[in-house]
Amino acid sequence: MTRIxxxxxxxxxxxxxxxxxxxxxxxVGWGEATLExxxxxxxxxxxxxxxxxxxxxxxDIEDIWQVAYRARFYRxxxxxxxxxxxxxxxxxxxxxxxxGVPVWQLLGGKVRDRIKVYGWIGGDKPSDVVAAAQRRKEQxxxxxxxxxxxxxxxxxxxxxxxxxxxxxxxxHGKAAGEIIGTVSASFHRGALLPTQPxxxxxxxxxxxxxxxxxxxxxxxxxxxxxxxxxxxxxxxxDISHCGGISELHRIATLAEAYDVALAPHCPLGPIAFAAxxxxxTCTANFVIQEMSWEIHYNARLDSEVGADLHxxxxxxxxxxxxxxxxxxxxxxxxxxxxxxxxxxxxxxKYVERYPAxxxxxxxxxxxxxxxx
Numbered sequence: 069m070t071r072i073x074x075x076x077x078x079x080x081x082x083x084x085x086x087x088x089x090x091x092x093x094x095x096v097g098w099g100e101a102t103l104e105x106x107x108x109x110x111x112x113x114x115x116x117x118x119x120x121x122x123x124x125x126x127x128d129i130e131d132i133w134q135v136a137y138r139a140r141f142y143r144x145x146x147x148x149x150x151x152x153x154x155x156x157x158x159x160x161x162x163x164x165x166x167x168g169v170p171v172w173q174l175l176g177g178k179v180r181d182r183i184k185v186y187g188w189i190g191g192d193k194p195s196d197v198v199a200a201a202q203r204r205k206e207q208x209x210x211x212x213x214x215x216x217x218x219x220x221x222x223x224x225x226x227x228x229x230x231x232x233x234x235x236x237x238x239x240h241g242k243a244a245g246e247i248i249g250t251v252s253a254s255f256h257r258g259a260l261l262p263t264q265p266x267x268x269x270x271x272x273x274x275x276x277x278x279x280x281x282x283x284x285x286x287x288x289x290x291x292x293x294x295x296x297x298x299x300x301x302x303x304x305x306d307i308s309h310c311g312g313i314s315e316l317h318r319i320a321t322l323a324e325a326y327d328v329a330l331a332p333h334c335p336l337g338p339i340a341f342a343a344x345x346x347x348x349t350c351t352a353n354f355v356i357q358e359m360s361w362e363i364h365y366n367a368r369l370d371s372e373v374g375a376d377l378h379x380x381x382x383x384x385x386x387x388x389x390x391x392x393x394x395x396x397x398x399x400x401x402x403x404x405x406x407x408x409x410x411x412x413x414x415x416x417k418y419v420e421r422y423p424a425x426x427x428x429x430x431x432x433x434x435x436x437x438x439x440x
Contacts, residue, residue, distance in 0.1 A: 069125045070095070070166070075118040077101070077111055077154075078415040081375040082366050083425035084337035085110055086411060087154035089162060091126045097162035098406050100339035101154025102308045103146055107424035113151035121155070127166075129159045133314050137287075149286040149311050156312025157343045157402070164401035171402060172349035175317055182393040183348045185359040186211035188335065210392030211254060211356060221432055254356070255280040255302050255331070261439075269299035280304050283333035287311060288319045295326040302355065306333040307347070308340045316347050324353040334358045335365065338381045342402040349396050359394075361387070373417045380414075382407050 074090040085107055087099035103110045121132055136152045137143055164171045172178055189200035189212045197214065204212050255278040260268050262284040272279045278301035285291050286309055294300050303323045307316045320330045330353050332344045341359060348354045360366065361377040369375075378384035382405035386397055397403025430438040 070127060070162075071123050072121055072126050073123075075114070075122070075155075077114050078411050079107060079111075079419055079424065080337070080380065080411060080415050081369050081373050081418045081422075083107075084375075085154065086337070086339060086380075086406075086415075087114065087158050088408070088411075089126070089155070089158040091162055093166075095126075095162050095165050096408075097126075097158035097160075097165065098339050098402065099154035099156065099158030099161065099312070100308050100337050100343070101150045102336045102340065103150035105425060105427035106147060106150075109147045110150045110154075113147050114154060117151055117155055126159055126162050129156065129163060129314065132156075132159065133311065137311065144286050144290070146284070146286060146309055149315075150309050153308045153310065153312040153315075156314050157307070157339065160313045160343070160346070161401040168400050170349075170397055170400060171313060171343075171346040172396070175313075175347070175350045178349045178396060179352050180349065180354075180396075182395055183345055183354075184211070184356045184393050185209065185389060186213055186356055186392075187359055187361060188213050188363045190214060190364055207361070208389035208391065213257075213358065219430060219432070219438055254278070257281065257304065265293045265297050265299045268294065269297040272299055272301070278302055278329075280331060282306075283309065285310070287315060288322045291319055291322065295323065295328060298326070300328060302329045302331050304331050304333040306336075306340075307343050308334075308336055313343050313347060316344070317351070320347065320351045320353060329353050329355045331356045332358065335360045335363055338377050338379075338387070338404060339402065339406070341377065341387070342397060342404045345394065345397050346402060357394075359387075359389070361389075369418075369422065373414060373421055375414065380407050380411055381405065 071092040072089060073092045076088040078086040080086055083104060084102045087101050089097045101110050101114060117136060124132060133156055160171045164174060187204045187209045189204060190196060201212055257280040259271055259279060262281055280302035281300050282304035283306040285305060291303060303319060305316055305319050310316055323330055330351055334340050334344050335358060344357055348357055366376045378387060386403060387394055432438045
C-alpha cells in the first residue's frame with residue numbers, strides 16, 4: 069500500500085492553484101484545483117479533503133472520488149468539485165508514474181496521434197482581431213477563440229451583432245488579407261446561462277452553428293438534462309472544476325452516447341492542460357482543446373511575479389503547437405515535469421504581493437450587474 073502522506077497547495081501566478089501530493093513511497097503527483105475568483109474557498113475545501121484522506125491508499129482513485137463526492141451528504145458545486153479535481157488529477161499523475169505509463173494508457177489507450185488546439189485572441193474590438201489572429205497563426209494555431217460581442221443589455225438591438233460579423237471576417241482575413249482561412253464559426257460557446265437547458269435547446273433549434281457549453285456544469289449529472297434535451301452539440305467541462313480526470317472521462321463517455329462532442333474548457337495552467345490532453349488522447353468524441361498560452365489573464369502581473377502556460381514546466385517542448393495540433397504526451401503520469409523550486413519561490417512572492425485573483429465586475433449602462 070502506498071499511502072497519501074503529504075498534501076500541499078500553492079497559489080501561483082497568474083491565478084492558478086496547484087496541488088502537490090507525496091505518497092509513502094516517495095512519488096510526487098501534481099494536480100490543479102484552480103477556480104477563478106474563489107481561491108480561498110477551494111483552499112479550505114482541500115484542507116478538508118486532506119484531513120479526510122491522509123493515510124489512504126493512493127491507488128484507490130475511484131474509491132477516494134466516490135467518498136469525496138457521495139459520502140459527505142452535500143454534493144457538487146464549483147468549490148467542492150474543484151478541490152476534488154486537484155486531488156484526483158494528482159492521484160492519476162502518481163499512478164501513471166508508479167506504473168511507468170502516461171495516464172491515457174490507463175484510460176484505455178490512444179485513439180488519435182495528435183490533439184487539435186485553439187488559442188484566445190480576445191476580440192472586444194474588430195481592430196484588434198487581425199494582429200492577434202496573425203500572431204496565433206505564426207505560433208502554429210489554425211483555430212482561435214474570441215468574444216462574440218461587446219457588453220450588451222438584457223434586451224438590445226440586433227445591430228450589436230454587426231460587430232460580431234466584422235470580428236469573424238477580419239479574424240479570417242476576409243477584410244484584411246488572408247490570415248487563417250475560410251470564414252466559419254466552429255461553434256458558439258455560452259450563448260445563454262447554464263441554468264437554462266430548455267431555452268438553450270430552443271436556441272439550438274434556431275441556428276445552424278453548433279452550440280457549446282459546460283464550464284459551469286460540474287458533473288455528468290449536471291450535463292444530463294442538456295444531453296436529454298438535445299440542447300448542445302459540444303460539451304465543455306473544465307477538468308479543474310468537474311471532478312478531475314475521472315469525471316471528465318465519464319462526461320465524455322456519456323456525451324458520446326448522445327452524439328455530443330467534447331471540447332474541454334481550460335483557460336488555466338499547465339497541469340490542467342496536461343490532464344485535458346490525457347483525456348483527449350483516448351476519447352473518440354473529442355474535437356478540440358482550449359490552450360491558455362498568452363491568454364490575456366496571463367499578462368497582468370509584474371515581471372518578477374508573472375507566469376504563462378510554460379513557466380512552471382521543465383519540459384515545455386511537449387506543448388509545442390504545429391499545424392494547429394500538439395503531440396501526444398508520452399512521459400509517465402501527466403506527461404509533464406513541474407519545476408517545484410520555481411513553484412515554491414514564485415508562490416511565496418505572489419502571495420506576499422497580491423491578493424487572491426478576483427473576477428472583474430461588469431455593469432450595464434444603467435449600473436446593473438452584467439455577467440458573462
